Amino acid sequence: MxxxxxxxxxxxxxxxxxxxxxxxxxxxxxxxxxxxxxxxxxxxxxxxxxxxxxxxxxxxxxxxxxxxxxxxxxxxxxxxxxxxxxxxxxxxxxxxxxxxxxxxxxxxxxxxxxxxxxxxxxxxxxxxxxxxxxxxxxxxxxxxxxxxxxxxxxxxxxxxxxxxxxxxxxxxxxxxxxxxxxxxxxxxxxxxxxxxxxxxxxxxxxxYGGIPAVKTNGRPVYEEVPLDSVSEDTIKDNIALPARFLFYRVPEAGSKDYYVLKLISAALSSGESSRVYRSLVSGTGTASEAYTLVSGMERASIFSFNCFLSEGKNIAEASAIMDDILEDVSENGLKEEEIVKSVNKVETSYYFKIQTSLRLAESLSYYKMFFDDCSMINKEVERFRIFDNETIKKSARQHLNKGNRVILNYVPKRKRVGND
Amino acid sequence: MIDRSSMPAIGGLKDVLFPPFREYTHGSGLKSLFIKDNRFPVITCRLLVKSGSYRDFFRKGKSGLATLTAEMLNKGTFKKNNDEITRLIDFNGALISTGAGYDASYISFSCLKKNFDVMFGLVSELVGESVFPEDELTQKRNQIISSLISLQDEGAYLAERAFYSALYEGTPYETDPDGTPDSLKNIKRDDVVEFKNENYVPSNMILCVVGDFDEDKVIKAADRNFTGGDMKIPVNGFEFRGKHPGRRVYIAEKKDAKQASLHIGHAGIHRGHPDFVKTMFLNALFGGMFTSRINKNLREEKGLTYGARTSFNCLKHSGDFSVETEVNGDKSGLAVREIIKEMNDMRENPVSDKELESAKSYISGNFPLQLETSNSVAGKLLSLELYGAKKDFYDHYLSTINSLTADDVTETARKYFRPDELIIAAAGSRLDLAEQLKEFGDSEFIDKVK
Known part of the structure; x- marks a missing residue:
């Protein structure tokens, strides 16, 4: 504690x-x-x-x-x-x-x-x-x-x-x-x-106590419209190998769905036994690196699925595998083993995070600022233990929806010349 | 309102002691280092093999062998396949990593206390009974090759490689420890098996365990698990040229570069050199802190860069000194001129008492942060053992730093800053850089990354 x-x-x-x-x-x-x-x-x-x-x-x-x-x-x-x-x-x-x-x-x-x-x-x-x-x-x-x-x-x-x-x-x-x-x-x-x-x-x-307490205009009102379509674009970059990125706009940091999606992300891509690593990196050799992550923000979060292709592989191969993985979660949720191992990893990482006063102070400031609840520092592991597979499926269906996302394909601007 | 116009009085620094640790040499020759830390129910275990990519050099054209060997350890043993191994690791919530640098290879893991016995058993099995399946080797090699190809998209990487391959040309520190796409293709399964058998032997390994564990139990398990085999091949020393007469410019092309990545420096000293602490202190003054001369000049005064840092990189058999920064392409000549000017200033003029005391105070006050996590302490201990430094190094570290004088700094700068022998490596637009850097010597274009 x-x-x-x-x-x-x-x-x-x-x-x-x-x-x-x-x-x-x-x-x-x-x-x-x-x-x-x-x-x-x-x-x-x-x-x-x-x-x-x-x-x-x-x-x-x-x-x-x-x-x-x-x-x-x-x-x-x-x-x-x-x-x-x-x-x-x-x-x-x-x-x-x-x-x-x-x-x-x-x-x-x-x-x-x-x-x-x-x-x-x-x-x-x-x-x-x-x-x-x-x-x-x-x-x-x-x-x-x-x-x-x-x-x-x-x-x-x-x-x-x-x-x-x-x-x-x-x-x-x-x-x-x-x-x-x-x-x-x-x-x-x-x-x-x-x-x-x-x-x-x-x-x-x-x-600090003597700094004048002034009333200010506050911040601009947050306004956003739902994202309810798919956009897929290709971006030419100074890179040697292509990559595919999927982005889903998902609920804000601290919400129940946010934690469910964090758990899904951890289950899908932490460790070499994870589905993402097995199906994209070690099993098929499609990618040199692939992972999911959830970036939490105050009013919305972003679930990303990043896949950096191996030499000689193309985006279509990656695309099919990436979609299969997410569709399977929407349909069947996670396996018991996947949930247990994800929570275990969260727990191990947590104890290393709180070992430095710097990371601890940053977390306490964050929890106080956005949730007015510093005790969240002591619940970082427990909050992942509560989700059943129905909740997981529901959250995946609702938020990791194929019809509602941003896709970016990064491709090399010019053909690579044998500078290996 | 309080009076803010004068700085509050400050207290002296509290004494900082390097945490206690225990050394143990096993009958097999394995060396163990233990640090107890019961604050949290977690344990970190690091196994260091005192052979890194340095050894790849002696198998011509196969650089990257040490890395590939380390990365292949979890791909299968006599008893378990890769699927069973990775599931066991992940199910136990363990964070594991493997790899190799120039002087050592490693396999380490962190896990909850309750899962330590299982994980320690597994890692012992990976080290003792790996079988390196052919198909897994092909896949892992391709993965590393793709990563290396992608790294070449980065200017800083291109400049760094140009610098190191020029400085260490013809020596074991010439290539990236991970190898090159070409060299990786030359590595066969037999090479990996041979490297593993030759180098992963107890007398060539250091075990470091940190956290909430029972030392005697770990000693017994290590005695059971790590047996046999002495190091058959001696560590090959190497003749490093060390000095390169004159300045040389190397340019690597980065298409559509918006900045120039600079990596500038020359030979330095090896980790065991008696002037090691002096060079660390010189570096703090010159470019190791935010307020050091280089960052102050290039960033805070001229706004040329987001940041500039310098370091003495001290390896087992040699070392180097370098400055790294990214600047606007048309300011790269100016940046190099300023770096040379600062090096000369350090050689010619004594540092002020204020600057001297400030750097001492920074190092002394900040040092405890490096002892805050037991993992960081473990890294320091392993490094002392690997490089053969005295184990009480950190007991005297701050007193040594605090005894240095302005004359020591000047003398160290005269000895270890040689602005006339700089290797100036840059990545960016090739023609622009050739123009910007022509005043420093003829430039050579680098086509192939090593």
Whole structure:
């Protein structure tokens, strides 16, 4: 059982704490409930750009000194942006927790960006976009799939945003964004590691509790229309071997169907005895790699089936096998053995996940932010034990429906010339 | 409101001790390392074979043999076929992985405490009684070949391979440990059987078990399961040239490249070298941290890249130093100039006290994170054993780092940074790169990935 405590600061910011005494360090995780789906269609990528800007200095931390001070005190930091939230962490020796909170809170207490760092980080983000998307094999998968899976909501654009939007952001844009979303009511602070609970509350009140609680406009209303058709497209990429991807829009993270589909996905493709591995990789040699996964988001999730073809194999072969696998689940569900082994794997992985304070803090922030329920950290395995085969079949029939999906076939842009 | 204008006072660092472990040498010559960790009901077991792709070199044209052998272990034994093996692994909820690097091969698994005995028995069977079925071998070989072909879609991989094959040309570290599509096609079942029989012998293996387990029970099981066979062939040392006079430029074509992938460096030191810790510290200052000179210059000041990092890669018989980054194609010349400038600066000018103390503090304060999971501790111990380093290395690690002076850093940089001997490997648009990099020397185009 993971032990945790909660406290609400005087300005409404939520604090979660978990004491772990393995090493003399602490993780300070600050998560803001804003991500790319909350952006305006003409200002995409601002959540992620802002993530970069949070490390460039603030009112009392000179430009470029955030990580300098942190590193010089035995700490380090990083962050990530999703469609739904932005999560920052810094790690620091526990005897310096107050310094960590000072550094972290200063960039939330007042607008931390200046023109010069904005311009540099725009360039860095554009290089990141090239590295992750434009210059990377299958790097267009996220933008290409999202724009077909979603037509109205902010899930339809990639997290990194449109290049033109990123180039055009002005200081005013990022300032508006900051004052709208980086406010106490939109923030969860989680501190995990070598801490004393009372002292952590005292320090959190001191550094974060005084940040003004302002009322803001909130986020745009989420609107999306059902996906009720099939789209199949071929994308030419700088790749040597083709690949086929199936995407299904499925219910949001935390819903019952989400967990059922997570179980289905685990059963189908974890381990070399799994159906996906046996029928696509080891048995037929059709693919060098094939797997399913469920990416959970706040308002919808995506069930993907990815298949990277072996040399000399074609998409039609893969396509038939992939469809057979999913149709069989809709018709017959999963075998008892498949369910048991999936839950066993989930359980093994769980114990490794919670061994680091960083992963623990991230999970606690997430559960607090979206479900207001940190105890979910202790139910990650149990919640998979409850599903019977009827539920599994029903969920597969309803959500992994052939008539309702996005298909992307990636093919080589040019014929391969013997550069093996 | 509080006064935020001054930094809060900081406390000193608490002492960090490397977790206790037990070493045990079995009658068979097998070496065991045990770390008890009862926090969670899980156990990780790693079996390391002290032979990796280094040995492939001595079977001409068959690089990738060590990897293929490791990946074939679960394909069938005298008692079980692949289906029975993988079902047993998955049913027990175990996470298993096999593979090979330059200096070692491995098979490891993690599982719940209650499933450990079954899994340990199974892995022993895989190591002792594998039969390497011919049809499974064909399938696995094709799978690895396809993965290698796809890897060549990535600029960073092309640059990395161009760098390593130039630096280690004619030596066992020249090719990718996984081999090449061509070399894999040369490997026959007999090669795999022979590699396994020669190298997977107790006196050439290290067993490391971490978690909630009974040591004496594991010792007895290992004594029963891992028997016989001494290492018949000696480890072949190798003459590495080490130094390459002059700068050389290697360019690999990546069609429609939107960036240039750079992999730049030269020979370094092997893991057992007495200057190992000094080079680690030099690297921290130069390019091992977010605020190191290289990332600060290329990313935070110039916005040329999403990131740049450097490393001393220390292997058993040799090693290298390199800088890796991805930049806009028309900025690759500028990026290389800046890297050379920073290397020279490190050689010529002493680091400031502030920079020195900052790096020491970063390493000292951050080190405990590397001891947080017992798995990470196991990795460190296995590495010490594999490379023949002293087991109390980590007891003195931080005090050694903290005793280094600015003069030590300059001296280390003068010894191990040789900007005039750089191998500059780049992947991207071939003609653009040739133009961008021409000031650094004649360029050679790389057509074949090794």
């Amino acid at each position: 993971i032990e945790f405590r909660e406290h609400t600061l005087k300005n409404g910011m939520r604090l979660v704490m978990s004491r772990q005494k393995v090493i003399p360090n602490v993780i300070i995780n600050t998560s803001f409930r804003v991500g790319s789906k909350d952006e305006e269609p003409e200002k995409t990528g601002i959540s992620h750009l802002f993530e970069h800007l949070m490390f460039t200095g603030s009112e009392n931390v000179p430009q470029g000194m955030f990580d300098e001070i942190l590193n010089a005190n035995g700490g380090e930091s990083n962050a990530f942006t999703t469609q739904d939230y932005t999560s920052y962490y810094l790690s620091i020796p526990s005897t310096r927790i107050e310094l960590g909170m000072w550094l972290d809170s200063d960039r939330i207490a007042s607008f931390p960006v200046n023109q010069e760092s904005l311009e540099i980080q725009k360039k860095v983000v554009l290089e990141e976009k090239k590295q992750v998307h434009d210059n990377s094999p299958f790097g267009s998968l996220e933008p290409e799939s999202h724009k077909r899976l979603f037509t109205k909501s902010g899930y339809r654009w990639p997290i990194i945003g449109d290049e033109k939007h990123v180039k055009n952001f002005k200081l005013e844009d990022v300032k508006d964004f900051f004052y709208r979303y980086y406010v106490p009511s939109n923030t969860v602070l989680t501190v995990a590691g070598d801490i004393d609970y009372d002292e952590t509350i005292r320090l959190a009140e001191k550094y």
